[in-house]
Amino acid sequence: MVTGVTIGKGYDSTQERHRDSGRKFDVKNLPADLRRVYKHLEEMYDEEYALTVVFAIRTAIELHRAWHVSLLINKLVQQLKDKFDLCMTWDLGVTDLVFRVEDGMYELHRRVPYDYDSEFQLLYSKTAVALVEGDIGVHDALIFQSELKEGKHTCPNGLLLRSNPVRLILYPFQAATCCVIFFKGDWRDAVLSALCGITAGLVEWAMSSKLLFSSANMKDSKSLIDVMVGLSTGVIGGLFYAYWSDQFCLSAAFCGALYWFFYGTAFVIGVLEIISGELQTGVTRFLGVAIKTFMLSLGSALGLTLVLGNDVYDAWTNPPGSEICDSSFIENKWWRFPLYVLCSVSVLGQYRFVTTLYCAGLIVQCAAYMAQYEYTHSANDRHIYDGMDTVSGDFLGSMVAVATASFIAWTVDSIRYRTRIVHTDVNNGDKKSSLCGKFAQNGCRVIARVGVRLGFGRDLSRRCSEVRAKLEERSKVQRKAKAEIKLDDDEEATLIEAAVEAQEFDVWSLLMPAVYQLVPGSKLAMYWYNTIFPPQRFMDKIVVMYNETDDLSNLLEDDEGTNVTVNSAGNALWLTSGALAMGLLLGLFFVRCFFFVILTVTSPFRNKSKSVDEINEENAFSLRRFERQGITRESNDDDPDGNTDWSADFETKWGGGIRNRKDRTSDPRM
Numbered sequence: 001m002v003t004g005v006t007i008g009k010g011y012d013s014t015q016e017r018h019r020d021s022g023r024k025f026d027v028k029n030l031p032a033d034l035r036r037v038y039k040h041l042e043e044m045y046d047e048e049y050a051l052t053v054v055f056a057i058r059t060a061i062e063l064h065r066a067w068h069v070s071l072l073i074n075k076l077v078q079q080l081k082d083k084f085d086l087c088m089t090w091d092l093g094v095t096d097l098v099f100r101v102e103d104g105m106y107e108l109h110r111r112v113p114y115d116y117d118s119e120f121q122l123l124y125s126k127t128a129v130a131l132v133e134g135d136i137g138v139h140d141a142l143i144f145q146s147e148l149k150e151g152k153h154t155c156p157n158g159l160l161l162r163s164n165p166v167r168l169i170l171y172p173f174q175a176a177t178c179c180v181i182f183f184k185g186d187w188r189d190a191v192l193s194a195l196c197g198i199t200a201g202l203v204e205w206a207m208s209s210k211l212l213f214s215s216a217n218m219k220d221s222k223s224l225i226d227v228m229v230g231l232s233t234g235v236i237g238g239l240f241y242a243y244w245s246d247q248f249c250l251s252a253a254f255c256g257a258l259y260w261f262f263y264g265t266a267f268v269i270g271v272l273e274i275i276s277g278e279l280q281t282g283v284t285r286f287l288g289v290a291i292k293t294f295m296l297s298l299g300s301a302l303g304l305t306l307v308l309g310n311d312v313y314d315a316w317t318n319p320p321g322s323e324i325c326d327s328s329f330i331e332n333k334w335w336r337f338p339l340y341v342l343c344s345v346s347v348l349g350q351y352r353f354v355t356t357l358y359c360a361g362l363i364v365q366c367a368a369y370m371a372q373y374e375y376t377h378s379a380n381d382r383h384i385y386d387g388m389d390t391v392s393g394d395f396l397g398s399m400v401a402v403a404t405a406s407f408i409a410w411t412v413d414s415i416r417y418r419t420r421i422v423h424t425d426v427n428n429g430d431k432k433s434s435l436c437g438k439f440a441q442n443g444c445r446v447i448a449r450v451g452v453r454l455g456f457g458r459d460l461s462r463r464c465s466e467v468r469a470k471l472e473e474r475s476k477v478q479r480k481a482k483a484e485i486k487l488d489d490d491e492e493a494t495l496i497e498a499a500v501e502a503q504e505f506d507v508w509s510l511l512m513p514a515v516y517q518l519v520p521g522s523k524l525a526m527y528w529y530n531t532i533f534p535p536q537r538f539m540d541k542i543v544v545m546y547n548e549t550d551d552l553s554n555l556l557e558d559d560e561g562t563n564v565t566v567n568s569a570g571n572a573l574w575l576t577s578g579a580l581a582m583g584l585l586l587g588l589f590f591v592r593c594f595f596f597v598i599l600t601v602t603s604p605f606r607n608k609s610k611s612v613d614e615i616n617e618e619n620a621f622s623l624r625r626f627e628r629q630g631i632t633r634e635s636n637d638d639d640p641d642g643n644t645d646w647s648a649d650f651e652t653k654w655g656g657g658i659r660n661r662k663d664r665t666s667d668p669r670m
Contacts (some may be wrong), residue, residue: 023492025051025142037106044102051138052131053088056080057099058145059128060090061110064097066117066124069269070281072508075628076128083132094285116265116516117162118351118509119154126503129628135499144496153497155458158352164205170349171201171260177343179256181336184327188245189253196236196257200229204261226261226292227299233257234303241315242307249325250316254300255525260350261296263289264519265512271581290524297528316533331377340369344517351513360408365514367404372397372518391579397518398583399590405510406591412505464498467491507629518580588629 027038034054041050056077063073070092081088091098097110124145131141144153151159160166175197179185185193207225233254241248266289273282305312318324330336344365345358353361376393467487474485487495 023139023143023489025139025146027051027054029146030054033108037101037108040106041101048138049084049086051142052080052084053086053101055128055131055138055142055145056086056088057108058142059124060092060099061097061112062145062149063121063124064092064112065114066120067508068114068116068266069508070278071273071276072629076125079132079628080128093281094288116351116512118348118353118512119158120148120352122354122506122509123148123153123500125506125509126500129503130500133503135503136496140492140496144493144500147493152493153458153500155355157355161349162352164201168198168201168205170346171197174260174343174346174350175200175257177256177339177346178259179252180330181340181343182259183249183252183255184325184329185249185252185256186326186329188247189249190256192237192240192248193253193256196233196253197260199232199236200257200261203228203232226295229261230258230296230299230301231303234300234305235307236303237300238304238307238312238315246315247324249318250304251526251529252325254529258296258300258525262293262525264524265516267524267577268515268519268580268584271577272584275581275585293524294528297525297532301529301532313533316529317535337366337370341366344513347513347516351516353513354509357510360412361510361513363408364401364404364510365517368397368401368514368518371400390575394518394576394579395583398515398580399587401511401514401518402507402584402587403591405507405514406588406595408510409505409507410595458497460494460497460501463494467494504628515580515584519576 027035030038034057038050038054041053059080060073060077063076064070067073073092074090077090080086087103088099088101090100095111095113097112099108099110100106101108127136127141127144127148130136131138136144147153161170172194176190176194179190179193180187204225207228237248237250237253241250266285270282270286270289273279273285276282301312304316308315330339341362344362347365348358348361372393375396376389379389379392382389470491471485471487478485
């Protein structure tokens, strides 16, 4: 990664070896239109340039599918473009992606559905970083991408949790815990929410099943998932309310069960895109998510009405003052935090978070939640008539999440860098590890071994050590450089996986699950529920009651009565979305400034035995993460100055002639 002390060298000159590994990517596996573009580019330039364009396009598509943060994907693809001087542009919309190659000579369109997948996102982004840093070649990068899509190089238990029927285990846990933690439900509501949640999972599985809906007349079944999930939730909730007990908090049970299907993170991403100038994508994302949430709410309201009929309004809007939907059930309880941890574990499973890093993910989630919860509740009495308690709590929670995720990512990178790279002399192979370095290295090995024993890890360290030992032995026997020794495909794949895994840790793979639990997807659902079942009717009843006694003073002094506007779901949605987006932006900015200052101040006192170039290389290793993972939009417009001499610029750039398809020397990329 760092010039002169690269990750590749840490793995026995991986960079040179991978360029001569002998493995070739089969372009026949590409889609027909992308294969045609590849052939034309290969004829115009060469194979490597054409494959790099293919890699950039595939990276954008697959990260959009698993990550769906267009601003971050744009930064990574822009680095590929700048590194290899690719002549291409792109538009990354909410679901529609457009790629233009060679000044619009070729244009590819893709419509990509999205689903958050933390491990896939992490490894895919690391693969792109490894190619940018020169640690792997383009053939191996494309092969590694294909193997990732096949499920290789990932934790098997993560894929197991993401696939039905095992995935159904996560639904009831997340529904029940969210019902109690976020929506003022009790244990009875949690049971109802868990039942609705697992039913919703079964409905989603059935509606998306190719076996059940493979005929031509049922191809639109996926578009009905939100409606059918909401309908099933409403029917089950209505049956429990009508035939078991009328003391259920239906809003808590429904929001907990449907929390899985709310696109809460997209609200914050949409606001971030609008702030960053991506108005079309941000507004489209925000409105699209709002409509999908409305369909979930409307479907559940319809199912509830089918069961309860005319009593549906009274069942939903419990009279003020009743003990139903009372937040005091969970406030100040010791088991609130363990319950949140259980909720966080189910969220990590939903995201296919890297299993061996669950502890890191939980730390970020719990730190963000505690900051948000503690500040909001401590400031609630001071902000009775305004919403600044909500704004401040969400703002603080998002900043704490960013700071915690950044610190963990920096720690992981530092341990990997110092134990695998800095303390290894690549010339003689002797270890020069300090006591702290040896302790960190042994600790990482113990964690890796425990993970492998439990079936959570990929046992990469052991496999890589065996391949490196074999490479060292063959190098001595054959008296050849390691880069010239041929290994079999599995051994080459192990070295490639090690080179990819050694890249800098992605902060957003840690951050997204925490943001998911902070975002207001459920608040927008409550906004739609309040539209369907307006709570004003009971307020009117209270006014009539007080009018009959000619005593309105209590009503006017009642916090609930005077603070209806501030605490409305619609206002809370905007306050929380804006506060979280602002917190993420400022959190990333302050974290980057903090690390920059720390590195600058401590540089003269660290590593006195090293040269200035080596110190700068280590600083670049620490700062490179922030260069790739900022959320702000970078302008890609390179409009020429009107006073520029066009003919001179043309002469300088293109050598005064039109690019020849076979004349590589006339192309500035060569």
